[in-house]
Amino acid sequence: LTVIDDELTEGHELGSGLIGKAQGYYVSSSIDGKSQTMAFTVMFLHGSYMDSLSFMGVHRSAVAESQLAVMGGTGKY
Template identity: 40%
Template sequence: MARRFLPILASQLLIFFFMSSFSTTPVTGEDGGFARRLDRKLLGLKKEKLSHFRFYWHDIVSGSNPSAVLVVPPASNTSTAFGLVTMIDDPLTLGPKLSSKLVGKAQGFYASASQQELGLLMVMNFAFLEGKYNGSSITILGRNAVFSAVREMPVIGGSGLFRFARGYVQASTHSADFKTGDAVVEYNVYVFHY
């Protein structure tokens, strides 16, 4: 019996000593030599602006070339697909038809994270391929209650022209085919960036 508790006790002591080491560190106001304040102009950051983007996200799970692939199947005893994880490389187009102009890709994954309703954890980059935004991305991380008319998720950052980005997206389902599982969702992105 003591053999079972020894590893647990040892890990708890390690955590205790690790946490207590923070409380004994004196606060001097010095940065320790690894951090410094910067003037945003040194990074080429000018005046912050607010932009609005509107495009359509095509989640294609059917056919021979799907843009969304099931990685982890849901638990067998759930009505909400709880536990499902799907990787995506979904087209972003100007219009709701897949043949519309491609402006980027939504790359990341979504996972069913609710046992009571179809609620997805969305983790994705909107990687743009068009115009001056080509090569830049906006990062989304949030909850998507799929059957709500409008879902709001935060913008948590970005790259390229969207460094230091913050804002939110609103998603609304344009169309869904319950036989194939394919869906088209309109995204409105409101983002502060430099």
């Protein structure tokens, strides 16, 4: 089990403006460790967004792309 508690910023650069947080968890869900079941909420805390989105799904690290479902949200999302 790995806990997610990360800041979200406007860009990749150091010092880029904070716009929110991502909080949740993921669990290794395959014997080979290449799949993780994830559940997390993205909370936009600043600017014109001020809402949240909740995600759940399986991230497959061995492939170029994975899909997670948007399970809900608040406000305009």
